[in-house]
Amino acid sequence: MKKVLSVILAVVLTFSIAAAFSACSNKEQAEEIIIAIPNDTTNEARALLLLQEQGIITLKDGAGITATILDIAENPKNITFKEVEAAQLPNVLPDVDYAVINSNYAISAGLNPVEDALAIEGSSSAYGNILAVKEGNENSPLIKALKAALESKQVADYIKTQYNGSVVSVVDNPGDGYDATVDYAALAGKTVTVAASPAPHAEILKVAQEILAAKNITLKIVEYTDYVQPNNVVESGEIDANYFQHTPYLDDFNAENGTHIVAVSTVHVEPLGVYGGRQTTLDALK
Numbered sequence: 001m002k003k004v005l006s007v008i009l010a011v012v013l014t015f016s017i018a019a020a021f022s023a024c025s026n027k028e029q030a031e032e033i034i035i036a037i038p039n040d041t042t043n044e045a046r047a048l049l050l051l052q053e054q055g056i057i058t059l060k061d062g063a064g065i066t067a068t069i070l071d072i073a074e075n076p077k078n079i080t081f082k083e084v085e086a087a088q089l090p091n092v093l094p095d096v097d098y099a100v101i102n103s104n105y106a107i108s109a110g111l112n113p114v115e116d117a118l119a120i121e122g123s124s125s126a127y128g129n130i131l132a133v134k135e136g137n138e139n140s141p142l143i144k145a146l147k148a149a150l151e152s153k154q155v156a157d158y159i160k161t162q163y164n165g166s167v168v169s170v171v172d173n174p175g176d177g178y179d180a181t182v183d184y185a186a187l188a189g190k191t192v193t194v195a196a197s198p199a200p201h202a203e204i205l206k207v208a209q210e211i212l213a214a215k216n217i218t219l220k221i222v223e224y225t226d227y228v229q230p231n232n233v234v235e236s237g238e239i240d241a242n243y244f245q246h247t248p249y250l251d252d253f254n255a256e257n258g259t260h261i262v263a264v265s266t267v268h269v270e271p272l273g274v275y276g277g278r279q280t281t282l283d284a285l286k
Contacts, residue, residue, distance in 0.1 A: 033077055033078075033079045033285065034080045034082055034096040034098075035080070035099065035100065036081075036084045036089055036277075037081055037082070037083060037089075038100065039086070040249065042249045042252055043249065044067070044068055045064065045067040046127065047272060049064075049067065050272055050274065051100070051274070057072050058072070058074035059071050059073060061073075079285075086102055087225050087226055089101045090105055091109075093275060093277040094277055097278045097279045097284060098275065098276055098277060098279060099274075099275050100274050101273060102270060103166050103270035103271055103273065104197050104200060105197075106275065107199045107200060108197075113165075116273075117273030118276055118281065120271045120272070120273045120274075121271040121272040122271065124269065125170045125266060126246075126248070127269060127272075128269050129201070129246055129267055129269065130246060130247055130250065130264070130265060130267065131150055131194075131243050131263070132264065133234065133261065133262065134260060134261055134262075138262060138264050141182050141183065142187060142190060142217070143192070143264060144181065144182050145212060145217060146192050146208065146212070146240075148177055149177050149178075149207075150205075150265055151174060151265055152208070152211060153174035153177075155169070155174070155208060156169040158207045159200075162200075163200060167270050168268060170268055184215040188216035190218070192212070192219055192241070193239045193240045193241070194222065194239065194240065195229070195230035195233055195234065195239045195244065196223060196230070196243045197224060197225065201243045204243075222239060224244070227245065227249070230242040230244050230245070235260065242261075243267070247263055247266075
């Protein structure tokens with residue numbers, strides 16, 4: 001009888017220990033925090049720098065605009081980072097605790113960076129979104145006309161009223177939309193093509209489109225939803241210019257792909273934001 005009781009007690013103890021370990025494991029799993037971040041070099045670094053500014057992680061000394069998750073020195077919450085293509089971040093947001101999303105993709109997904117972001121990047125012009133062309137085309141009359149239109153007061157005013165701080169114009173002295181050195185009469189009837197992301201770039205370009213139309217110049221906007229093809233089509237000459245990226249990204253793209261694309265104007269900044277998925281506040285990170 002004692003032997004039977006001993007066996008029963010051993011079995012009960014074994015199940016109790018297993019249950020305790022299982023409960024502990026489930027608790028640890030439930031407490032795991034997952035943050036999705038952009039997987040391209042410069043925007044991943046921006047995301048990590050934003051998280052560092054919020055006191056969530058600490059990066060190694062000297063880690064800057066090319067930082068990756070390998071440069072994380074301190075991760076006190078043992079956060080798991082999920083590297084995702086920037087355009088897909090809004091789609092994975094429901095499946096992670098947080099995602100760090102570029103404003104253009106946030107806006108396209110119906111998120112308001114000013115109202116919905118739990119933390120937002122400062123509007124540093126280092127990440128200003130640029131009008132870019134293939135090297136050698138910077139001073140062509142059509143590009144100069146397009147540049148003047150994007151640097152206009154009409155565009156600056158549109159950005160201010162339309163986006164209410166989620167997109168910020170960085171043009172210091174907006175003009176009337178026209179370049180005095182350009183012979184607009186000679187450009188009448190011509191077309192300039194621009195590759196752009198749908199929001200806010202294509203939306204902003206529509207203001208420039210109206211300015212150019214007044215001089216009988218057609219601005220054709222071709223929308224792309226990724227960060228690769230807009231540079232490829234400018235490099236190939238299929239498209240005249242693009243408007244979707246910042247200079248650090250372009251520099252990295254040129255270095256990796258042997259392309260020859262240059263910036264001709266910095267138009268606006270889109271602050272990166274931390275958005276809640278399974279979490280609705282930053283409390284889990286404090």
